[in-house]
Amino acid sequence: MVDAVLAESGMSERHRSHEASAPSILTFIAADTFSFVLFFAVFMGERFTQPDLFSQSAGRLDMGLGLLNTLILITSGWLVALAVAAARSGDLAGVRRKLMLAIAVGSCFGIVKMIEYSDKISHGITPMTNDFFTYYYILTGVHFLHVIIGIALLVILVVMTGKTKQADARYMTWLESSAIYWHMVDLLWVFLFPMLYLQGAR
């Protein structure tokens, strides 16, 4: 009955499902994103007082690894978007496959980050080196924590999907909310990468 009314009104399945589950998770995502906007402002404020030091320090970061991690997160986000689309068409086996691929690709972000941190530390570059690197470790560290939480959510979803017979409202809320969280992780890195790695780097 409700379906028929909504179908008559022209509201798609995707639209309905999204609107039903969106507000609660979006409040959290907006607050989390806002805290990063403040981080950006604090970093840029500090850079304003020491532009040469920040530019020289940015030049010591590995732009290639930063770019690789950007491509990794974008690709993992795409796979999660495909998983949500698969769930809406009732293909739970497809959801599971895509989520596992998203986890595999997303985990590469952590591997690249560890390589990067190890390289910096082996060259004596630590959070104590200067103000730029203090912010670099804090900002990328807090973001990395979000990556770990996001991957944990995707792993939980793979387990849930294995036990689910059909994509009911509760399952879709979990899937869509976790997907939105994972996309936020991607979105934040899209700003962090140029701000930290590319700004004034020589």
Next chain:
Amino acid sequence: MNMSIWQRPTAIWILLIVATLAGFGTAGVGGVGFAIVMLVAAFKAWLIAGHFMELRSAPLAWRLTFGGLIGISTVVIIGLHFLVFSPYL
């Protein structure tokens, strides 16, 4: 063209990859070059929020909230980047 639900995320992914590589092409510069990189980043964030997070079908208040967060981030980063070059400071 009525793009299917399967094609849309893939089209957005390709666009994001192209934008990332194009933005990276201007890397290693300050001033206008960096502003272009950040505007490309803002465009990518808008694509992610609108299409992957599906905010394009969310109520207006949410679209404004996330549009605002992306806009403020871009303005703050570009603005403070250029303020360094100000002759009045």
